[in-house]
Amino acid sequence: MMMGLSMTCAASQRLVQAQRLALTQTQRAAIQCRMLALRMELAGALVEEQYENKRMCPHCHHGLTMLEQLRGFAQSDTDTLCTCPKCKHRFQPRLVAQTLGGTMEIILLCPQQTLYELRKPLVNGLEPTVIRDRHPAAYRGALIHFGSLTLAFHRAGLEYGFPEVYPWEDKVVPFLGKMSDTDIARACRVSEDKIRRFRKKKGIKAFRKRALAEELGV
Numbered sequence: 001m002m003m004g005l006s007m008t009c010a011a012s013q014r015l016v017q018a019q020r021l022a023l024t025q026t027q028r029a030a031i032q033c034r035m036l037a038l039r040m041e042l043a044g045a046l047v048e049e050q051y052e053n054k055r056m057c058p059h060c061h062h063g064l065t066m067l068e069q070l071r072g073f074a075q076s077d078t079d080t081l082c083t084c085p086k087c088k089h090r091f092q093p094r095l096v097a098q099t100l101g102g103t104m105e106i107i108l109l110c111p112q113q114t115l116y117e118l119r120k121p122l123v124n125g126l127e128p129t130v131i132r133d134r135h136p137a138a139y140r141g142a143l144i145h146f147g148s149l150t151l152a153f154h155r156a157g158l159e160y161g162f163p164e165v166y167p168w169e170d171k172v173v174p175f176l177g178k179m180s181d182t183d184i185a186r187a188c189r190v191s192e193d194k195i196r197r198f199r200k201k202k203g204i205k206a207f208r209k210r211a212l213a214e215e216l217g218v
Ligand SMILES: [Zn+2]
Pocket: 057, 058, 059, 060, 061, 062, 084, 085, 086, 087, 088, 089
């Protein structure tokens, strides 16, 4: 009887703990939005570009979150419009890219449309800079959604033979501890272990979702 009671206590303690550890849906969504924004920022920083995602609904002026934007895409290879969650108006999200050659505005492709563009004949036979110039939307889509061209081609079921090597040490410093080592490693095309050691050397604590949720106040 005593034993049964203590087991029940332990089980309920575990339950309370699990409830405390579980993030709410709002927290998860807020974290996901922040992660998407940081991934976009890091992807740009590595190739010395800056991206601004224009996602205000032109009809009702609702500023879509990154998550609302991704969910609003049509799940189509070629229909690049996004549906506003508030008024259901469909509009074209755009990306403003500040590049070494100047500022340009391009269509923002969703992950599916990016892969569709990369699967077109011979695109994977082009060097990164050529893809950047000839397929500007697919290039940025690959960096933003997948971290690199190599990973995007891999997801598209294709091999990419060109190295994407960027000097990353200085560029990743602002992102250490704000994103997972895995995400940073993926964007830099280096091992997670390398990023972990680099972060520890800088005395920066590992990224924790819970700490971010607290920081975001959600
Ligand atoms: Zn709207």
